[in-house]
Amino acid sequence: MTKHLQTDLDRLKKEVLAMGALVEESINRAIRALVAREPELAREVAAGDDAIDRKELEVEDMCLKMLALHQPVAGDLRYIIAVLKVNNDLERMGDLAGNIAERAQFLSTHPPLPVDIDFTRMVESVRRMVRQSLDALVTQDPELARKVCLSDDEVDGFQRHMFETLTSLMQRDSSTVERAVQVLSVSRHLERIGDSATNIAEDVVFMVEGDVIRHQPRGRLHRAGT
Amino acid sequence: MTKHLQTDLDRLKKEVLAMGALVEESINRAIRALVAREPELAREVAAGDDAIDRKELEVEDMCLKMLALHQPVAGDLRYIIAVLKVNNDLERMGDLAGNIAERAQFLSTHPPLPVDIDFTRMVESVRRMVRQSLDALVTQDPELARKVCLSDDEVDGFQRHMFETLTSLMQRDSSTVERAVQVLSVSRHLERIGDSATNIAEDVVFMVEGDVIRHQPRGRLHRAGT
Secondary structure, three states: OOOHHHHHHHHHHHHHHHHHHHHHHHHHHHHHHOOOOOOHHHHHHHHHOOOHHHHHHHHHHHHHHHHHHHHHHHHHHHHHHHHHHHHHHHHHHHHHHHHHHHHHHOOOOOOOOOOOOOOOHHHHHHHHHHHHHHHHHHHHHHHHHHHHHHHHHHHHHHHHHHHHHHHHHHHHHHHHHHHHHHHHHHHHHHHHHHHHHHHHHHHHHHHHHHHOOOOOOOOHOOOOOO | OOOOHHHHHHHHHHHHHHHHHHHHHHHHHHHHHOOOOHHHHHHHHHHOOOOHHHHHHHHHHHHHHHHHOOOOOOHHHHHHHHHHHHHHHHHHHHHHHHHHHHHHHHHOOOOOOOOOOOOOOHHHHHHHHHHHOOOHHHOOOOOHHHHHHHHHHHHHHHHHHHHOOOOOHHHHHHHHHHHHHHHHHHHHHHHHHHHHHHHHHHHHHHHOOOOOOOOOOHHHHOOOOO
């Protein structure tokens, strides 16, 4: 590998991490707006994050230039393609944070629902998945990436529980319908952020091992012997 | 361009079209299961489509091999990267078709809602977007691609209307909550299929013109003078 390519790869890693940091910040702000019922903060996050959009285009442009200039092969090629895909997933997460913030705008200006809707554990799991998927990318750690894929089932479980709680609330008390539908959306958006983290983790495994774990039953994520 | 690269590019176009055809078929079957209330068909589609998953991996593998082997630049490089991204969006559409089929399974084994929920126009718009985005890709037609991006607003409008109809139904009649929530999901999944078609269309514009139209206000999609 040329020294020039190595310098560019290092720079790319920094950029994709900067993108990840922006997205994490956006998710955190959306959740804070929701939980602390802060409509002004919600409005800000929902208005969109130009910084994330700009960074997405920068990272993509960087990848294309590196492919054209260095014509990398094997591991380096896989790394750049993985970053292209991760970039895409991060941008999607940013959009989902924006969607959560839109719901938070509505919810924080309406009375709280008359049941205890606790997002804490679901939010913690999703945040951990996002963090670990980015860590796995930087440290090129396929075992950590596989852990992220397994956490996805946990988040799906939280989502099902939320669905049941909210459906039965709407059936009991029709005055809750509008708000409950919005809360249900928040929970779906969180689940989809978890899905995107899983996509990133799958790309990390592919990048490091050249092994495709997409479309495999979850059981096979545990490698033989581990 | 070498003759070998041209042969591979032609083969790649055929493969991505084959992938598109599988996804369109899956969307059509999911919708038919929903509208005609066919639980058996819904079950089949919801069980997942191994053919789509296999095709996604094949297309991705082909792209990586072409990048490594031919080390393309400029337009050819952009084309292969666009196909990688389109491939990803097509796979996502296939998943969404599966999600619609899951809802159709539930809905076709429960009594119809007591209001007229007509998906026809929304489904027509979404189908047209999918078709046109693939046509734009094959014919490399950025004007057609821009049309797809503009249709997205129409689909968002249908989704908002569906949301209002279903929310007010649930408020009036609590016995409809479970089914209405499922119908609302179908409408969201349709909207997201439209979003994926829009992503494909944006990639086509980028591929042909090297022009990024993501993250632009819709008004700017009309090019000056056209």
